Amino acid sequence: MTYQRTQSFTNRRQQNWSRNQNTVAYVSAIKLGPVAHTVLIALMITVLGLIYLTQATRATGYDYATQKIDKDIATLNNEKSDLQIENARLTALEAVKNSSVASTMTKPVTTNYTQQ
Numbered sequence: 001m002t003y004q005r006t007q008s009f010t011n012r013r014q015q016n017w018s019r020n021q022n023t024v025a026y027v028s029a030i031k032l033g034p035v036a037h038t039v040l041i042a043l044m045i046t047v048l049g050l051i052y053l054t055q056a057t058r059a060t061g062y063d064y065a066t067q068k069i070d071k072d073i074a075t076l077n078n079e080k081s082d083l084q085i086e087n088a089r090l091t092a093l094e095a096v097k098n099s100s101v102a103s104t105m106t107k108p109v110t111t112n113y114t115q116q
Contacts, residue, residue, distance in 0.1 A: 032040075096102055
């Protein structure tokens with residue numbers, strides 16, 4: 001009995017394989033030349049470049065959002081400090097009007113102005 005080689009597989013006796021190994025090795029029917037390999041590598045590099053650019057622009061988008069939030073926080077802090085100053089000014093006037101010193105003061109009877 002003789003074994004013939006085919007394009008789709010080679011048997012175990014031709015490869016000298018031992019036990020617990022695959023007995024059939026399939027051979028691809030598609031043969032790629034050097035130009036096809038170059039094109040496939042160029043396509044893989046292009047896809048990896050696009051994935052990298054996608055990740056880089058996503059990080060930049062987060063930077064813009066973070067910068068906007070920081071700007072809003074700075075604006076609100078300025079507004080808060082302005083409101084604190086105005087609150088201190090308004091409460092100071094109320095404290096002076098309601099103080100015991102202000103309640104004992106009287107209004108002058110006459111007022112004189114100097115002539116220049």
